[in-house]
Amino acid sequence: xxIGGTASTTAVLRVMNERAVFAEIFKLGKVSRPELAQAxxxxxxxxxxxxxxxxxxxxxxxxxxxxxxxxxxxLLYEIRPQAGWVLAVDVGxxxxxxxLADLVGDIxxxxxxxxxxxxxxxxxxxxxxxxARELVDxxxxxxxxxxxTVFGTPGIHDKETCxxxxxxxxxxxxxxxxxxxxxxxxxxxxxxxxNDVDLAAVGEGAYGLGQGMAHFALVWIGTGIxxxxxxxxxxxxxxxxxxxxxxxxPVGEGDPLVNRGRGMLExxxxxxxxxALATRLGMRGVTSAKDVFDAARAGDDVARQVVAxxxxxxxxxxxxxxxxLDPEMVVLGGGIGxxxxxxxxxxxxxxxxxxxxxxxxxxxxxxxxxxxxxxGAMAVGLTKARDLVFERAVAQAPPG
Amino acid sequence: xxIGGTASTTAVLRVMNERAVFAEIFKLGKVSRPELAQAxxxxxxxxxxxxxxxxxxxxxxxxxxxxxxxxxxxLLYEIRPQAGWVLAVDVGxxxxxxxLADLVGDIxxxxxxxxxxxxxxxxxxxxxxxxARELVDxxxxxxxxxxxTVFGTPGIHDKETCxxxxxxxxxxxxxxxxxxxxxxxxxxxxxxxxNDVDLAAVGEGAYGLGQGMAHFALVWIGTGIxxxxxxxxxxxxxxxxxxxxxxxxPVGEGDPLVNRGRGMLExxxxxxxxxALATRLGMRGVTSAKDVFDAARAGDDVARQVVAxxxxxxxxxxxxxxxxLDPEMVVLGGGIGxxxxxxxxxxxxxxxxxxxxxxxxxxxxxxxxxxxxxxGAMAVGLTKARDLVFERAVAQAPPG
DNA sequence: CGAACTTTGTTAGAGACCTTGCCAAATTTG
DNA sequence: CAAATTTGGCAAGGTCTCTAACAAAGTTCG
Numbered sequence: 130x131x132i133g134g135t136a137s138t139t140a141v142l143r144v145m146n147e148r149a150v151f152a153e154i155f156k157l158g159k160v161s162r163p164e165l166a167q168a169x170x171x172x173x174x175x176x177x178x179x180x181x182x183x184x185x186x187x188x189x190x191x192x193x194x195x196x197x198x199x200x201x202x203x204l205l206y207e208i209r210p211q212a213g214w215v216l217a218v219d220v221g222x223x224x225x226x227x228x229l230a231d232l233v234g235d236i237x238x239x240x241x242x243x244x245x246x247x248x249x250x251x252x253x254x255x256x257x258x259x260x261a262r263e264l265v266d267x268x269x270x271x272x273x274x275x276x277x278t279v280f281g282t283p284g285i286h287d288k289e290t291c292x293x294x295x296x297x298x299x300x301x302x303x304x305x306x307x308x309x310x311x312x313x314x315x316x317x318x319x320x321x322x323x324n325d326v327d328l329a330a331v332g333e334g335a336y337g338l339g340q341g342m343a344h345f346a347l348v349w350i351g352t353g354i355x356x357x358x359x360x361x362x363x364x365x366x367x368x369x370x371x372x373x374x375x376x377x378x379p380v381g382e383g384d385p386l387v388n389r390g391r392g393m394l395e396x397x398x399x400x401x402x403x404x405a406l407a408t409r410l411g412m413r414g415v416t417s418a419k420d421v422f423d424a425a426r427a428g429d430d431v432a433r434q435v436v437a438x439x440x441x442x443x444x445x446x447x448x449x450x451x452x453x454l455d456p457e458m459v460v461l462g463g464g465i466g467x468x469x470x471x472x473x474x475x476x477x478x479x480x481x482x483x484x485x486x487x488x489x490x491x492x493x494x495x496x497x498x499x500x501x502x503x504x505g506a507m508a509v510g511l512t513k514a515r516d517l518v519f520e521r522a523v524a525q526a527p528p529g
Numbered sequence: 530x531x532i533g534g535t536a537s538t539t540a541v542l543r544v545m546n547e548r549a550v551f552a553e554i555f556k557l558g559k560v561s562r563p564e565l566a567q568a569x570x571x572x573x574x575x576x577x578x579x580x581x582x583x584x585x586x587x588x589x590x591x592x593x594x595x596x597x598x599x600x601x602x603x604l605l606y607e608i609r610p611q612a613g614w615v616l617a618v619d620v621g622x623x624x625x626x627x628x629l630a631d632l633v634g635d636i637x638x639x640x641x642x643x644x645x646x647x648x649x650x651x652x653x654x655x656x657x658x659x660x661a662r663e664l665v666d667x668x669x670x671x672x673x674x675x676x677x678t679v680f681g682t683p684g685i686h687d688k689e690t691c692x693x694x695x696x697x698x699x700x701x702x703x704x705x706x707x708x709x710x711x712x713x714x715x716x717x718x719x720x721x722x723x724n725d726v727d728l729a730a731v732g733e734g735a736y737g738l739g740q741g742m743a744h745f746a747l748v749w750i751g752t753g754i755x756x757x758x759x760x761x762x763x764x765x766x767x768x769x770x771x772x773x774x775x776x777x778x779p780v781g782e783g784d785p786l787v788n789r790g791r792g793m794l795e796x797x798x799x800x801x802x803x804x805a806l807a808t809r810l811g812m813r814g815v816t817s818a819k820d821v822f823d824a825a826r827a828g829d830d831v832a833r834q835v836v837a838x839x840x841x842x843x844x845x846x847x848x849x850x851x852x853x854l855d856p857e858m859v860v861l862g863g864g865i866g867x868x869x870x871x872x873x874x875x876x877x878x879x880x881x882x883x884x885x886x887x888x889x890x891x892x893x894x895x896x897x898x899x900x901x902x903x904x905g906a907m908a909v910g911l912t913k914a915r916d917l918v919f920e921r922a923v924a925q926a927p928p929g
Numbered sequence: 930c931g932a933a934c935t936t937t938g939t940t941a942g943a944g945a946c947c948t949t950g951c952c953a954a955a956t957t958t959g
Numbered sequence: 960c961a962a963a964t965t966t967g968g969c970a971a972g973g974t975c976t977c978t979a980a981c982a983a984a985g986t987t988c989g
Contacts, residue, residue, distance in 0.1 A: 138976060139945050142542050146947090163966070172948050177967070194955095200965025201955040285887075295886060344768050356853070360760060367855025368744050369887055375852045377886045449849040452775045453756070455767025486695060486777045487685075487769055538947055539975045546976090563937070572977055577938070594985090600936025601984040934987075944977080951969085958963075 144523055146171060150179040151188060151519055154208055155233075159192055161203035180206055186522035188212050208233050213276040213518040214268075216261060216315050217506035219325065220282045222298045222352060225257065226503045229264040232276075232518065234511050237268035250301045254310045261315045272316040276517055279510040280311055281325040281502045283353070285370040293322075295374065298352075319517075323364075323509065325349075325502045326373065326463075329495075330357025331364050332505030333460050337497045345456045346373070347495065348447070351464035354395045357505075358454065364509075378446050398442040400464060407435045422469040439465075440473050444480030447492075451485050462495035470494025544923055546571060550579040551588060551919055554608055555633075559592055561603035580606055586922035588612045608633050613676040613918040614668075616661060616715050617906035619725065620682045620699070622752060625657065626903045629664040632676075632918065634911050637668035650701045654710045661715045672716040676917055679910040680711055681725040681902045683753070685770040695774065719917075723764075723909065725749075725902045726773065726863075729895075730757025731764055732905030733860050737897045744856045746773070747895065748847070751864035754795045758854065764909075778846050798842040800864060807835045822869040839865075840873050844880030847892075851885050862895035870894020 183189040194202040213232035228239040284296025293302040330347035333339040356373035358365040376395035400418040424432035583589040594602040613632035628639040684696025693702040730747035756773035758765040776795035800818040824832035
């Protein structure tokens with residue numbers, strides 16, 4: 130029902146207005162009272178009241194006078210950065226990345242660590258906890274100051290069993306309750322677990338090519354294949370959280386059943402698939418997809434053939450995605466998407482022209498590279514943390 | 530930014546509360562003041578004030594006393610049905626259907642007319658306008674009483690050019706500005722034009738199998754193929770309004786370029802595709818898909834083979850859809866989906882088990898049949914009309 | 930059949946919030 | 960240094976909602 134809205138009393142009205150002021154300060158940065166009055170439509174006394182409350186809750190702070198204009202100098206306010214801290218953790222297949230940022234998103238400390246591989250969940254969590262403590266020390270804050278932690282991992286997070294599905298590279302995490310171990314990484318703070326590719330899409334929307342775009346998709350091609358979907362500016366997860374798991378899309382020739390267990394698209398289009406095809410066509414000494422792409426750039430005919438085949442596979446998969454979602458843009462990310470973007474974007478877009486009913490959406494290579502997941506986790510965390518700190522502050526100290 | 534909300538004054542608060550009361554009456558039907566107070570959390574005096582305002586605006590009316598319980602009899606209120614009228618129009622390929630309903634959704638008059646075919650847009654609009662006038666007369670209301678008209682048509686509605694794309698069966702409607710002709714069908718009221726399959730999905734969500742479901746898709750298989758997508762309970766249209774145009778999905782064998790101009794999935798899975806395959810396999814006297822399905826039910830081996838192939842094509846297309854969207858349910862509708870649901874549901878679900886990564890969503894046959902589009906148009910219209918009449922009433926007569 | 934009980938609806942008083950209008954303070958401009 | 964301009968604060972007034980008490984109208988039980 131579109132007619133909705135909850136019934137409210139005047140106290141709720143006050144909270145709504147304070148929230149609006151808080152949000153406006155985030156949007157505008159350093160801002161004066163008259164500017165806030167202008168932006169929110171509220172009167173000067175109301176703005177002053179709201180600011181007094183927010184300052185008492187230590188969510189904002191006065192930052193000094195703005196002089197230079199005619200008239201009395203305005204006292205500027207800004208978000209108090211230390212009002213919240215967000216820990217973002219990218220638990221990748223080969224690397225672990227962590228970043229600690231304050232409430233305005235400035236990164237105070239970060240780590241990139243190579244994984245040894247084969248850790249048990251307990252070992253992994255212990256390691257991450259140690260790294261988190263290092264970050265917190267480095268930033269000069271306390272573990273208890275962390276507002277929220279966001280983890281990005283492969284696989285999908287099953288809320289019923291608290292386990293990870295479809296994450297073959299994280300052994301032991303499929304067991305019921307395993308994910309709850311992550312609660313121990315950073316103090317008592319709440320935590321979120323999201324699919325890594327989904328987060329990369331959010332990152333692309335917050336800091337990359339998807340800024341201000343309502344509907345787009347990020348296709349992640351590397352050792353595996355996945356897709357993150359942003360609809361109406363928000364991450365779309367699907368019913369089971371499996372939206373965008375396109376590795377199983379039926380693409381390419383051959384008996385689909387042969388490829389059971391690994392997705393059909395994944396088996397032909399992932400890094401391994403590229404290497405396999407190159408070898409099959411007679412290339413020598415190829416150990417990684419990067420070798421193939423480098424050879425193609427150098428003019429190797431067989432390598433170019435492999436690239437063309439790869440582009441064709443991607444185009445066919447994207448044709449299905451586009452037919453279903455009709456996005457404004459498709460971003461290619463992940464190892465292959467980012468490394469070979471220059472080689473693939475053109476042929477993929479060309480191929481799509483024959484496969485798509487209407488206009489072909491923009492096809493772009495991600496500009497965020499390996500940072501996408503971490504940035505997405507940070508974006509999710511910051512958004513959520515802003516709500517959390519406000520909710521807490523308003524709940525604790527209600528009236529004036 | 531998740532922290533949002535607009536700043537408000539107390540006058541806005543009053544409107545919010547009145548809107549909440551209005552919505553609650555829609556939800557509960559005949560309802561007393563104490564029940565409204567309970568449901569909205571507002572106090573008795575506030576409920577009385579809101580009801581007085583709503584009654585003065587002629588949006589609700591007292592309906593009598595509820596006696597029987599202990600204590601004083603409660604005065605019941607309900608939505609005044611005549612507070613708004615919605616005209617729903619399904620402009621199909623072979624039929625035109627119209628329904629006129631009051632604000633609570635009771636259908637006061639309707640028509641089902643066979644199309645002559647080949648009308649110009651002007652002729653079609655004139656015909657529809659005549660039918661609309663008949664409906665209005667039959668219901669005993671005036672053309673000016675119509676709050677909103679919703680049209681469902683094939684093709685997608687391009688807002689920039691005001692034309693219909695991808696609607697080969699509606700000649701003349703691709704011209705820029707053509708759609709604006711529809712404004713003349715029902716007085717001065719605002720109107721909406723939506724894709725017919727999208728509306729069918731909305732109908733399924735409002736009156737059919739999708740009730741209370743957040744994410745589902747309706748696949749429409751008939752003379753053409755399309756899909757309507759509901760995400761978070763709302764219709765998802767995509768960037769260009771082409772979301773769910775799966776007729777072009779690359780499915781099945783053969784050179785895709787051969788099928789250019791007609792979608793690849795559409796060419797093999799639509800009604801024509803079924804007839805074509807049956808003929809190719811040696812069936813005689815087959816003129817419609819229904820013949821094939823009847824023969825399959827009667828035990829004809831070749832027909833069963835055609836059905837199996839059809840199910841296989843649908844399963845492969847759905848595998849792509851499910852990989853992207855991860856819906857809770859997929860409904861099969863349209864001529865083939867509804868008529869042959871009994872034959873297809875099982876094999877399609879079985880086929881999907883080998884093509885889908887996680888749990889296969891529910892696969893169901895639509896229960897709404899040919900009514901789906903009209904019901905969807907009505908659902909869209911009613912939702913919008915409820916907003917419209919409230920907005921108008923509150924804007925006209927603000928305070929008490 | 931009537932008194933006690935229960936629920937409904939209204940009225941009065943009070944509290945919370947926002948706004949307008951006015952005035953003081955602080956800074957630039959001439 | 961005075962005029963102009965902008966900022967910030969204060970007081971008065973209006974709107975909205977809530978609580979509490981009361982009146983009205985039905986049922987239940989003796």
